[in-house]
Amino acid sequence: MSSRTTYGLAVGHLLAALLSMIGIGQLRPAVAPTPERPMTVRQAAGQHLVFAYDGLVPPPDLRRRIARGEAAGVILFARNVRSAAQVRATMRSLQRIRRPPGFGAPLLVMADQEGGAVRRIPGAPARAAADVETASQARFDGRAAARTLRSAGVNVNLAPVADVARPGAALEGERRTYGRTAARVTRLAVAFVAGLRDGRVLAAPKHFPGFGAARVNTDVAPARIESSLDTLRSVDELPFTALVADGAPALMASTAVYPALDERPAALSRAWMRDELRRRLGFGGVVVSDDLGTPAVASFGTNGRRAALAVAAGIDIPLFAGSYRAGVEAFGGIVAATRSGDLDRGALRAKARRVLRMRATLAR
Numbered sequence: 001m002s003s004r005t006t007y008g009l010a011v012g013h014l015l016a017a018l019l020s021m022i023g024i025g026q027l028r029p030a031v032a033p034t035p036e037r038p039m040t041v042r043q044a045a046g047q048h049l050v051f052a053y054d055g056l057v058p059p060p061d062l063r064r065r066i067a068r069g070e071a072a073g074v075i076l077f078a079r080n081v082r083s084a085a086q087v088r089a090t091m092r093s094l095q096r097i098r099r100p101p102g103f104g105a106p107l108l109v110m111a112d113q114e115g116g117a118v119r120r121i122p123g124a125p126a127r128a129a130a131d132v133e134t135a136s137q138a139r140f141d142g143r144a145a146a147r148t149l150r151s152a153g154v155n156v157n158l159a160p161v162a163d164v165a166r167p168g169a170a171l172e173g174e175r176r177t178y179g180r181t182a183a184r185v186t187r188l189a190v191a192f193v194a195g196l197r198d199g200r201v202l203a204a205p206k207h208f209p210g211f212g213a214a215r216v217n218t219d220v221a222p223a224r225i226e227s228s229l230d231t232l233r234s235v236d237e238l239p240f241t242a243l244v245a246d247g248a249p250a251l252m253a254s255t256a257v258y259p260a261l262d263e264r265p266a267a268l269s270r271a272w273m274r275d276e277l278r279r280r281l282g283f284g285g286v287v288v289s290d291d292l293g294t295p296a297v298a299s300f301g302t303n304g305r306r307a308a309l310a311v312a313a314g315i316d317i318p319l320f321a322g323s324y325r326a327g328v329e330a331f332g333g334i335v336a337a338t339r340s341g342d343l344d345r346g347a348l349r350a351k352a353r354r355v356l357r358m359r360a361t362l363a364r
Helices: 003-021 043-048 059-065 084-097 135-151 182-198 229-236 237-247 271-281 296-301 303-313 323-341 345-361
Strands: 073-076 109-111 113-115 204-208 248-253 262-265 288-289
Touching: 043 323, 059 084, 059 113, 059 248, 059 323, 084 135, 113 135, 135 182, 182 229, 182 237, 182 271, 182 296, 182 303, 237 248, 248 271, 262 296, 271 288, 271 303, 288 345, 303 323
Parallel strands: 073 109, 204 248, 248 288
Antiparallel strands: none
8 A cells, every 4th residue: 555545545544533523424415325335125125214212312223224234214203202402302313313325314304293283393383284375374284383393303294184075074173174164174275385495494294084073083984974975086196186286295195994985995995095195196205104004094903014015105215103113113014024025126126216316405
């Protein structure tokens, strides 16, 4: 080795050390793995999952999983929050974990910050969707939600609720809907998303194809919506059609059953996820399921089985909100189904790259 090479290496090591000291050394290029270094099955499966956990401190196993490139991010609930500053410090520590090349884009940090009673991070918006009257108010609330979330290191808002309410609807009773007409809900939901965009927080409006006719929340019981396909398309889907046209980066899929198209819950249905959402509406972003650890889908087997069914249906991120263990079981189910051939490896990697592309936008 020449003296020039030795000198160059020494300078390189010194520069790397200095960059590491100021935090830059923790960053990785926000690009997908190359053909020469393809992602493993475990890494591809991990990009389909954001992990919940209990308490204020993420489990060491989650940190190791992130370091292997086997997690897309985390989802936060009230049980994880003492203050915005505490959450921000915790999320910063996760974002700084060194990861394999190709997986260094910011982790997804998700939370529900709808406004009113549904706020995971203390702060705005205090106004519930039911109290919003104008598009300017909705955009104001979206900006306020973005400020609150960014102060805590959260970069994805699982909001707004874009469901068109009916009399007696569960979500209307919870004051989480913008109203009973598709035009009103569309106008206010699009404005709220614009406010989030102003504040550089990604939106994931919910619950496609529309949950406004349900009289029970799928968090507590299975829900079946008997609306005709014409009604679902001409009323319930209209806000989502507008949000797709507006460039929404993500959507959340309902776990209710819509027999007009399929007897399976929408989040487990290829007819809804692939044919209706991807092909008919032309959505190219990331699809997150509603919680798959709830009674709504309890009859569909273990957490691992439900995760595999959701991915096979077209879900990019099957969500398990109950515990870290549930996410690990979901991960195992996706890996096992891929290795057995029940899930196509190429399709799994393609959807993982879609998630990585959304993560990469957070670095801009």
